[in-house]
Amino acid sequence: MTGSTPPWKRRFSKRGADQGPSDGPHRARDDERGPTDPGAASLEPAVRPSDRSDLPVPEAAPVPAARRRAAVFREKAGDGIRKGGDRARAALAHLADRIIELAPRVPVRDLATLRRQFPGLGPEELADRLVSGAAKGTATVGAGIGAAAMLPVPPAMPTELAAEITGVAAIELKLIAELHEVYGQRPPGTLAQRSTAYLNAWSDERGIEPAKPSTFGTALNSHAKRQLRQQIMKRMVRNLPNLMPFMVGAAVGAVMNRRDTRRLAERIREDLRKRQVPWDALPELPALETPADALDMGEAPKRLGHRRDPGGR
Numbered sequence: 144m145t146g147s148t149p150p151w152k153r154r155f156s157k158r159g160a161d162q163g164p165s166d167g168p169h170r171a172r173d174d175e176r177g178p179t180d181p182g183a184a185s186l187e188p189a190v191r192p193s194d195r196s197d198l199p200v201p202e203a204a205p206v207p208a209a210r211r212r213a214a215v216f217r218e219k220a221g222d223g224i225r226k227g228g229d230r231a232r233a234a235l236a237h238l239a240d241r242i243i244e245l246a247p248r249v250p251v252r253d254l255a256t257l258r259r260q261f262p263g264l265g266p267e268e269l270a271d272r273l274v275s276g277a278a279k280g281t282a283t284v285g286a287g288i289g290a291a292a293m294l295p296v297p298p299a300m301p302t303e304l305a306a307e308i309t310g311v312a313a314i315e316l317k318l319i320a321e322l323h324e325v326y327g328q329r330p331p332g333t334l335a336q337r338s339t340a341y342l343n344a345w346s347d348e349r350g351i352e353p354a355k356p357s358t359f360g361t362a363l364n365s366h367a368k369r370q371l372r373q374q375i376m377k378r379m380v381r382n383l384p385n386l387m388p389f390m391v392g393a394a395v396g397a398v399m400n401r402r403d404t405r406r407l408a409e410r411i412r413e414d415l416r417k418r419q420v421p422w423d424a425l426p427e428l429p430a431l432e433t434p435a436d437a438l439d440m441g442e443a444p445k446r447l448g449h450r451r452d453p454g455g456r
Contacts, residue, residue, distance in 0.1 A: 235372045238305050242312050242371070243363060247338040248438040249313055251320040253431040254327075254422070266422070270325050274408040277318040278401045280440070284310040285396030307396070308378050312345065313438060315404060319344050322411055324431075327420030328353050334432055339363055346370040348407055350414030378403075 252260070261269050284307055320341050323329055330340045330353045340359045344351050347370060351359045363371075381399060 234305075235375055238308060238375055239368060239371045241305075241309055242375070243342065245309065245313055245438055246316055246342045247335050248434045248436055249317050249320070249338070250433060250437045250440070251317060251431055252324070253329075253428070254324045254425070255430065257321065257324060266325050266419070270322055270408075270412060273318055273321050273325070274405060274412075277314050277408065278404045280314040281311045281400035281404045282397040284314070285398075285400035286394070287396075304379055307400075308375055311378070311400060311404070312375075313440065315407060316341050316345055317440065318404070318408060319411055322408065322415060323351060326412075326415035326418075327422070327425045328415050328418060329428060330359065331356065334434065339367075342371065343367055344411065345407075346374045348374075348410050350411045350418075352414075352418060354418070 257269060257273075258264075261272055264272065287307075316338075320337070323341075328351060330337050330351050332340070340351055342363070343359055346367065381403065
């Protein structure tokens with residue numbers, strides 16, 4: 144018959160598979176939903192074997208001895224690193240305070256004194272002489288530290304590095320201040336304020352612009368002290384080869400200190416040349432006051448067993 148379903152497409156249900164009324168929810172039979180007798184199904188969560196008190200409690204597997212030793216080693220190593228970092232920061236802060244204390248004691252020659260000591264020289268020639276003398280002074284300090292490192296006293300090495308950094312910083316602060324005199328860029332203020340300005344210039348490795356007092360600080364704030372500590376850290380890392388034995392450290396220390404001082408001086412001079420004031424256009428400046436407890440610039444070389452270098456005076 145036209146429109147009837149072909150026999151092979153007719154759906155035949157199995158006998159007895161669809162018996163019973165469809166009076167369950169969603170027209171589903173009870174036998175499809177499972178038994179619904181009271182107490183047949185529970186809504187309580189299933190009891191895990193570990194929660195049963197009648198079963199033996201499983202014991203935790205013991206941690207291997209190698210793993211325990213590794214954990215103890217990691218813990219002790221972490222404690223050592225933290226303590227070492229705290230000691231390093233404390234040492235840097237102490238060294239920075241030492242340099243801040245020494246900065247106002249560095250004797251500085253004014254332009255009139257420099258011109259009397261080096262007659263007939265122009266600004267660039269006079270600056271070259273100052274840089275050469277300072278480089279010789281820092282090389283002497285570096286060679287002294289390298290020679291002292293030959294002694295079998297490893298615990299004294301941090302003290303030797305601190306002495307070198309302090310001596311080099313004093314010589315370079317003197318150089319920076321006198322270069323500002325030569326190029327007519329003396330910063331205003333008292334001795335303490337100028338010393339702080341030169342200390343900031345040493346930390347930042349740049350020249351001072353006296354026409355803009357806002358560009359340089361006359362007080363050591365937290366940022367300036369952080370810059371100072373970073374500069375000290377860089378110098379200490381660069382000076383580590385000075386502790387090499389067999390007089391190798393003495394040669395390395397002399398060469399590296401001389402190179403670093405010349406590099407610092409070149410950066411300072413590059414900034415000062417941009418704002419240089421000719422000598423004949425300079426106003427009459429008062430003579431620089433001498434510190435009451437002026438630092439002996441030959442103190443560090445003499446303490447290390449070297450004679451005072453005339454270029455570092």
